[in-house]
Amino acid sequence: MAICNLDLPTQVTGLSLGSPEQLAGELAITVANALRDAIDSHGSAVLVVSGGRSPVAFFERLRGQELDWSKVTVSLADERFVPVGHPDSNEGLVRRHLLQGPAAKARLLGLYHAAPSLEEAARLADAALAELGRIDVLVLGMGEDGHTASLFPASPNLELALSPGCRQRCLPMQAPGVPRQRLSLTLPLLASAHLTLLALQGQAKLATLEDALAGDDVAAMPIRAFLRRPLEIHWCP
Numbered sequence: 001m002a003i004c005n006l007d008l009p010t011q012v013t014g015l016s017l018g019s020p021e022q023l024a025g026e027l028a029i030t031v032a033n034a035l036r037d038a039i040d041s042h043g044s045a046v047l048v049v050s051g052g053r054s055p056v057a058f059f060e061r062l063r064g065q066e067l068d069w070s071k072v073t074v075s076l077a078d079e080r081f082v083p084v085g086h087p088d089s090n091e092g093l094v095r096r097h098l099l100q101g102p103a104a105k106a107r108l109l110g111l112y113h114a115a116p117s118l119e120e121a122a123r124l125a126d127a128a129l130a131e132l133g134r135i136d137v138l139v140l141g142m143g144e145d146g147h148t149a150s151l152f153p154a155s156p157n158l159e160l161a162l163s164p165g166c167r168q169r170c171l172p173m174q175a176p177g178v179p180r181q182r183l184s185l186t187l188p189l190l191a192s193a194h195l196t197l198l199a200l201q202g203q204a205k206l207a208t209l210e211d212a213l214a215g216d217d218v219a220a221m222p223i224r225a226f227l228r229r230p231l232e233i234h235w236c237p
C-alpha cells in the first residue's frame with residue numbers, strides 16, 4: 001500500500017506497513033533477497049546499515065534470514081565517536097542485534113577508531129573504507145530534523161559531505177545539541193549503493209518526509225539528497 005496520500009517522485013517508491021513488527025519483517029526479507037542476488041551475481045555482498053533506536057527489530061529479523069553470511073560484509077552509514085562497548089555505539093548495536101547466530105559469520109567493517117580526535121578517527125575510517133567495495137544494499141533512517149546517516153543540517157562539514165566531488169568516504173560531523181560527535185559516510189559513497197531503502201516509523205517522521213518532499217534545500221534537510229535518487233521507503237505508524 002502506498003504511504004498515506006504522499007505524492008512521491010517517480011524514482012521513489014513507498015510501502016506502508018501496519019506495525020513496527022511488520023516493517024521489520026518486510027525490510028528483512030527485502031534486504032535478504034537483495035543480498036542473495038548480489039552473492040549470486042558477484043560472489044559477495046555489502047550491506048550498510050544505520051544506527052539509532054529503530055533498527056533493532058529489523059536487525060533481529062534479518063539475522064534469521066537464510067543467507068550465506070560468510071559472504072556478507074556489514075558496515076555503517078554513521079557512528080558515534082564512542083568505543084564499541086558504549087551504549088551509544090552503532091557498531092555495538094550491530095554486534096548485539098544483527099551479528100548473532102549464523103549472521104556472526106559476516107565481516108564487520110566498523111567506523112570507530114580509538115584515535116585522539118574525531119578528525120583523526122574519520123581519517124582512519126576513510127582509509128579502512130577503501131576496502132568496502134560497492135555497496136549492494138544501504139538501509140537509511142531519518143531524524144525528525146531531516147538528517148540521514150549523520151548528515152546533520154548546519155554541521156560544519158555538511159557542504160563538503162554532500163558535494164558530488166567529495167573525495168572522502170567518511171567525515172567528522174556534528175549533531176547539534178547532542179554531546180557525542182559523529183562519523184558519517186559522505187554522499188558520493190552512500191549514493192553509490194545499488195539499492196537504497198529508507199525505514200521510517202511514526203507520524204512525526206511522516207510529517208518530516210512531507211516537509212522534505214515539499215522543498216529542495218538539501219542543506220536544510222539532507223534526506224532530500226536521497227529523494228532525488230531511486231529509493232524505497234518503508235513506513236509504519
Ligand SMILES: O=C1O[C@H](COP(=O)(O)O)[C@@H](O)[C@H](O)[C@H]1O
Pocket residue numbers: 050051052053054055077078079140141142143148149150
Ligand atoms: O541519529 C541518528 O538518527 C537516525 C534516526 O534514528 P532513529 O532511531 O530515530 O531511527 C539514524 O538513521 C542515524 O543513523 C542515527 O545516527
